Each structure stands twice: as C-alpha cells, then as structure tokens.
Amino acid sequence: xxxxxxxxxxxxxxxxxxxxxxxxxxxxxxxxxxxxxxxxxxxxxxxxxxxxxxxxxxxxxxxxxxxxxxxxxxxxxxxxxxxxxxxxxxxxxxxxxxxxxxxxxxxxxxxxxxxxxxxxxxxxxxxxxx
Amino acid sequence: xxxxxxxxxxxxxxxxxxxxxxxxxxxxxxxxxxxxxxxxxxxxxxxxxxxxxxxxxxxxxxxxxxxxxxxxxxxxxxxxxxxxxxxxxxxxxxxxxxxxxxxxxxxxxxxxxxxxxxxxxxxxxxxxxxxxxxxxxxxxxxxxxxxxxxxxxxxxxxxxxxxxxxxxxxxxxxxxxxxxxxxxxxxxxxxxxxxxxxxxxxxxxxxxxxxxxxxxxxxxxxxxxxxxxxxxxxxxxxxxxxxxxxxxxxxxxxxxxxxxxxxxxxxxxxxxxxxxxxxxxxxxxxxxxxxxxxxxxxxxxxxxxxxxxxxxxxxxxxxxxxxxxxxxxxxxxxxxxxxxxxxxxxxxxxxxxxxxxxxxxxxxxxxxxxxxxxxxxxxxxxxxxxxxxxxxxxxxxxxxxxxxxxxxxxxxxxxxxxxxxxxxxxxxxxxxxxxxxxxxxxxxxxxxxxxxxxxxxxxxxxxxxxxxxxxxxxxxxxxxxxxxxxxxxxxxxxxxxxxxxxxxxxxxxxxxxxxxxxxxxxxxxxxxxxxx
Numbered sequence: 001x002x003x004x005x006x007x008x009x010x011x012x013x014x015x016x017x018x019x020x021x022x023x024x025x026x027x028x029x030x031x032x033x034x035x036x037x038x039x040x041x042x043x044x045x046x047x048x049x050x051x052x053x054x055x056x057x058x059x060x061x062x063x064x065x066x067x068x069x070x071x072x073x074x075x076x077x078x079x080x081x082x083x084x085x086x087x088x089x090x091x092x093x094x095x096x097x098x099x100x101x102x103x104x105x106x107x108x109x110x111x112x113x114x115x116x117x118x119x120x121x122x123x124x125x126x127x128x129x130x
Numbered sequence: 131x132x133x134x135x136x137x138x139x140x141x142x143x144x145x146x147x148x149x150x151x152x153x154x155x156x157x158x159x160x161x162x163x164x165x166x167x168x169x170x171x172x173x174x175x176x177x178x179x180x181x182x183x184x185x186x187x188x189x190x191x192x193x194x195x196x197x198x199x200x201x202x203x204x205x206x207x208x209x210x211x212x213x214x215x216x217x218x219x220x221x222x223x224x225x226x227x228x229x230x231x232x233x234x235x236x237x238x239x240x241x242x243x244x245x246x247x248x249x250x251x252x253x254x255x256x257x258x259x260x261x262x263x264x265x266x267x268x269x270x271x272x273x274x275x276x277x278x279x280x281x282x283x284x285x286x287x288x289x290x291x292x293x294x295x296x297x298x299x300x301x302x303x304x305x306x307x308x309x310x311x312x313x314x315x316x317x318x319x320x321x322x323x324x325x326x327x328x329x330x331x332x333x334x335x336x337x338x339x340x341x342x343x344x345x346x347x348x349x350x351x352x353x354x355x356x357x358x359x360x361x362x363x364x365x366x367x368x369x370x371x372x373x374x375x376x377x378x379x380x381x382x383x384x385x386x387x388x389x390x391x392x393x394x395x396x397x398x399x400x401x402x403x404x405x406x407x408x409x410x411x412x413x414x415x416x417x418x419x420x421x422x423x424x425x426x427x428x429x430x431x432x433x434x435x436x437x438x439x440x441x442x443x444x445x446x447x448x449x450x451x452x453x454x455x456x457x458x459x460x461x462x463x464x465x466x467x468x469x470x471x472x473x474x475x476x477x478x479x480x481x482x483x484x485x486x487x488x489x490x491x492x493x494x495x496x497x498x499x500x501x502x503x504x505x506x507x508x509x510x511x512x513x514x515x516x517x518x519x520x521x522x523x524x525x526x527x528x529x530x531x532x533x534x535x536x537x538x539x540x541x542x543x544x545x546x547x548x549x550x551x552x553x554x555x556x557x558x559x560x561x562x563x564x565x566x567x568x569x570x571x572x573x574x575x576x577x578x579x580x581x582x583x584x585x586x587x588x589x590x591x592x593x594x595x596x597x598x599x600x601x602x603x604x605x606x607x608x609x610x611x612x613x614x615x616x617x618x619x620x621x622x623x624x625x626x627x628x629x630x631x632x633x634x635x636x637x638x639x640x641x642x643x644x645x646x647x648x649x650x651x652x653x654x655x656x657x658x659x660x661x662x
C-alpha cells in the first residue's frame with residue numbers, strides 16, 4: 001500500500017489533482033468541435049505496435065501519420081466528420097464505396113454517436129465538479 | 131518536473147496491483163449453488179469452472195429473478211463483477227432475494243437451486259443442491275415453515291433476512307423455549323472447566339425468569355442444582371433433540387458465521403470452535419459496549435457432554451440490531467478519524483490496513499471437509515449494522531491491532547477492500563481516459579479494429595482486414611466501454627470534488643477512503659437510475 005504520508009507525498013497528491021483539473025479544463029475547450037476519422041487498410045501490421053497493455057502508448061494518430069508518410073500500405077480514409085459546437089457538420093466519404101465498405105460507413109456513424117456521448121461524459125464530469 | 135497526474139495514476143495502479151482476485155468468491159458460490167460438486171471443492175478444474183460459470187449465466191438470464199435492465203446495468207462493471215454481484219445476491223441471507231412463488235414440482239434451474247441452497251445453509255437439505263425441485267424439497271420447506279410458524283413461501287423468504295427471521299422466532303415462542311440444551315462430545319477439558327458454571331447460570335436464570343413455569347422449576351431442581359449426581363441427563367437428551375432447539379443451535383452458528391466470529395463448518399454441531407466463537411463474541415461486545423457480561427450469563431457446561439445455552443439473552447443482546455445499514459456513512463466516519471489523526475497514527479493505521487488487506491485475501495478460500503463446505507459469508511448488511519454499534523472503536527482496533535476483535539475487523543474490512551478495488555479500477559480507468567490513454571480494441575492480431583476516444587470527444591478508428599462480424603463486435607464493445615467510462619468519470623468527479631475542497635489535507639489513506647465513498651455513491655446513483 002502506497003504511503004503518501006510525508007510532506008512531499010502530500011504535495012504530489014495535491015498537485016496531481018490540480019493538474020488533472022487543469023487537464024479537464026483544457027479538454028473542455030477542445031470539446032467545442034468533434035472530429036471522427038475512420039481509416040481502413042489491409043497491410044501487414046502487428047497489433048502490438050499500436051497497443052500495449054490496452055493502452056495507447058504510441059498514439060494511434062502518429063502511427064497513422066507515419067504509415068501514410070512512409071507509404072507502407074494501402075491505408076485509406078473511409079470517412080471523416082467534423083461537428084462544430086453550432087452543429088455545423090462536414091463529412092468527407094471515400095469515393096466509389098464497395099458493399100464491403102458499407103459496414104465501415106456504419107461503423108463510422110456509430111463512432112460519431114460514440115464521439116458525442118464521450119463529449120457528454122466530459123461535460124457531465126465538469127457539471128459534477130461545479 | 132514530475133508529471134504529478136501521471137504519478138497519481140501510477141500510484142493508483144500500484145495500489146490496484148496489490149489486490150489479489152483469484153475468483154475464490156465466485157468459486158465458492160458456484161459450489162454453494164451446485165454448479166460445481168462439493169467433492170471437487172479442494173481442486174476445482176479450470177475447465178469445470180468455466181462451464182459452471184457459463185451454466186450459471188444461462189440459468190440466471192432464464193430465471194426471471196432479475197429485471198433485464200438490472201442485469202445490463204451490472205454488466206458495466208465487467209464480467210467478474212457481474213457474476214460475483216448476482217451470485218452474492220442469490221446467496222445473501224441478510225439482504226437476500228424474496229421469491230414471488232416457490233418453484234414448480236420437477237423444476238430445475240436457478241430457482242430450485244436457490245431454494246435448496248437456503249435449506250442446505252440451515253441444515254435442512256441433505257441432497258445435491260442442483261436436484262430438481264420435488265416432493266422432498268416441499269417436505270423440507272414444510273418442516274422449516276413449522277419451525278417458523280408460517281407458510282412455506284414465507285419460510286423461504288424469511289431466510290432472505292436472518293435477523294428478521296430471528297425476531298419473528300423470538301416473538302413466536304415462549305421465552306423459556308430459548309433455553310437450549312445441546313450435547314457436544316469433543317470438547318477439551320480446559321474449555322469444559324472454563325464453562326463449568328452451572329450454579330451461577332441457574333442463579334442468573336432465576337433472576338431473569340423466576341420459576342414461573344414448570345419447565346423453569348424443573349431446570350432449577352433437576353439440572354442446575356449444586357449436586358452433579360442429581361442432573362437429569364434423560365431430560366437433557368430429550369431437550370437436545372427437540373426440533374426447535376436443533377434449529378436454534380444452527381441459527382446461532384449461522385449468526386456467528388455471518389459476523390466472522392465463527393469460521394468453522396456449518397454443521398449444527400456446537401463444538402470447540404463454535405463454543406470458542408461464542409466466548410469471543412461476548413468478549414468483543416464487552417470491549418465495545420464497556421460492559422462485563424460473564425460467560426455464565428450465556429452458557430454453562432453441565433456434565434456428560436451436555437451444555438445449556440441462554441439463546442434468548444444471546445440473540446436479543448447481540449444478534450438482533452436495529453442500527454443503520456448505510457455503509458457509506460460508516461466509511462465516512464472512519465475517514466474523519468483518519469483525517470484527524472496525527473501523522474504517526476496515520477502511518478501505523480495505513481500499515482495495519484495493508485496487513486488487513488493481505489489477510490482478507492487469504493481467508494477467502496473455500497474447501498471441502500467431511501462432505502461439508504468450509505466457506506465464508508460474503509454478505510455485509512449485518513456486519514455494517516454491527517459496525518455502527520462499534521463505530522467509535524474501529525479506528526483504534528485497527529490502529530492497535532486488537533487481537534480479540536481481529537476476526538470481526540477482517541470481515542468488516544473485506545467490504546471496504548472490495549469497494550476500494552472497484553473504486554480504484556474505475557478511478558484508474560477514468561484518469562486513463564482523461565490522459566488520452568484509453569483505446570477500444572476488437573479482433574485478433576491480424577484482423578482488428580482500434581478506436582481511440584479522446585476526452586474531448588474526437589474519435590480515430592483504424593480497421594485492419596476486419597469483416598462485418600468484427601465491426602459489430604467493435605460497436606458493441608465501444609458501447610460497453612463508453613457506458614463503463616461514464617461511470618468511471620462519475621467516480622473521478624466525486625474524488626476530485628472532495629480532493630480540491632479548500633483546507634482539505636489529502637493523504638494516501640484518506641484518498642482510499644474517499645475512493646470507497648465515491649465508488650459507493652456513483653454505484654447507488656447508477657442503481658437508482660435503473661430501478662426508477
């Protein structure tokens with residue numbers, strides 16, 4: 001059992017909480033717009049390169065970026081949706097969707113719902129804190 | 131500069147890693163409900179356990195004992211939690227399930243297991259718990275109903291709350307019927323000698339009841355007199371076989387087991403361990419209440435292996451409490467004591483808390499002995515009521531590691547550690563999300579979908595070689611993770627609110643108490659939203 005009992009421990013705990021609250025503040029500023037992106041590909045790629053212990057250790061966006069830059073794969077954008085706080089929605093969808101891509105488009109729509117719910121959870125957290 | 135929020139996360143993960151969950155509770159309940167055979171209790175094969183878990187889940191969904199939305203809500207906390215929650219609910223005997231009707235003759239499945247489990251716990255079922263509900267089941271419930279002076283359905287439902295049943299029995303019988311005689315042959319000479327206070331017991335009985343009935347007069351003259359040679363053992367033998375006495379003996383053993391004073395077999399035999407547990411509990415109450423109740427107030431050895439027990443005094447004084455059951459208030463109160471303690475006491479308290487946690491995880495192993503299950507009770511309502519009675523002592527009992535009450539303390543803190551474990555899991559999950567470290571992954575190493583959900587709501591998804599099946603699975607998994615996340619953030623919010631209050635001095639043990647409280651209030655909010 002950890003013992004954050006000494007003065008330094010107490011200071012670390014206090015500062016940890018303060019920084020978490022600051023982070024929530026930063027995130028809520030970014031929550032004004034939502035961006036949902038869905039990529040697909042069929043390249044050889046080890047899942048362990050992306051995920052370790054269920055955590056995003058290497059940042060999925062960076063992986064996507066490096067793959068695209070190095071042109072190692074046939075990575076394709078299925079859809080990109082941006083939702084502004086004033087409900088202004090823009091969506092880019094891949095051209096010539098095949099029947100197989102249909103499932104991916106449905107997935108993208110589901111992720112849009114997820115995105116809104118995730119933002120709602122963050123807003124609820126802020127409301128709880130207030 | 132140290133990233134202190136990451137340091138906080140790491141400390142919580144370290145704390146979480148200290149918990150050992152070997153699935154002992156789930157295994158015990160599967161044995162108790164007959165999904166696993168009692169004979170295999172000492173070496174359950176992992177494959178059998180998997181099958182037993184699957185069968186239980188199937189029967190749970192088919193049983194209609196719980197609302198679908200209730201089943202869905204408990205899934206938010208993960209599969210282990212889900213199984214444990216419902217298994218515990220079904221085996222709980224202080225805040226247990228109430229049946230609308232008894233099973234039909236020939237019915238198999240969870241309902242009939244549930245009825246047989248309760249009969250088994252009270253020594254009234256000698257067959258496998260998994261047996262179909264039949265005439266024997268109905269007869270045994272009839273016997274229980276006779277003891278309880280009620281209908282068969284009422285009798286089974288009374289066992290949902292043993293305190294309530296005990297109060298009902300106390301109100302249904304004459305006082306003198308709670309003066310029990312029992313025989314226990316394998317008691318050490320030391321204990322017999324310690325308890326050999328026949329005359330003092332008789333004097334106390336006279337003070338309490340007088341000699342107003344023939345039974346009491348007979349006891350004074352032929353059992354509790356000074357002359358050992360004049361004890362009527364024939365009378366004692368007859369009394370000890372009386373069905374009510376036998377049931378009350380078992381009931382007392384169950385009460386002692388529920389409170390952690392008794393950790394032996396539930397076998398209706400008040401042997402050395404049971405008798406020692408009665409002594410321990412009287413001594414604990416003396417310590418808690420500042421009283422000096424002597425053992426002869428409760429129990430005496432008579433001779434020839436016979437004992438006499440004043441169950442009326444014992445049950446009324448110790449076993450039936452009307453204290454509150456709000457666990458959250460109990461931990462809040464203790465948190466207050468931790469907060470007000472000096473640094474040295476806090477450090478010692480934290481060290482003892484850690485030791486308690488290790489001991490709690492070690493005590494929860496189920497085993498088979500002579501055809502009986504040696505098990506522990508996992509319900510907490512009764513303990514919480516009791517803890518309110520001991521409220522002002524608990525901090526000191528942990529701090530000073532008082533040996534006499536350590537069994538009770540261990541049992542009580544098992545609930546604390548369970549809530550702490552779940553609270554920590556939710557808190558860690560919530561912080562990971564806020565730090566942008568949370569991913570939803572579905573599939574295999576070569577066909578998979580990964581979504582990263584950022585705290586501000588942005589979602590990036592990568593689909594590699596995945597077909598429609600994995601897509602569906604991923605959607606389901608994301609929904610599940612999201613609802614779990616909402617819960618985790620509620621826990622984080624509760625903790626943060628408490629932690630940033632002005633003048634709040636946050637130390638590690640205090641944070642742990644805050645986590646327990648936060649988890650409990652978020653759970654209560656979730657359950658209320660499901661039931662309303």
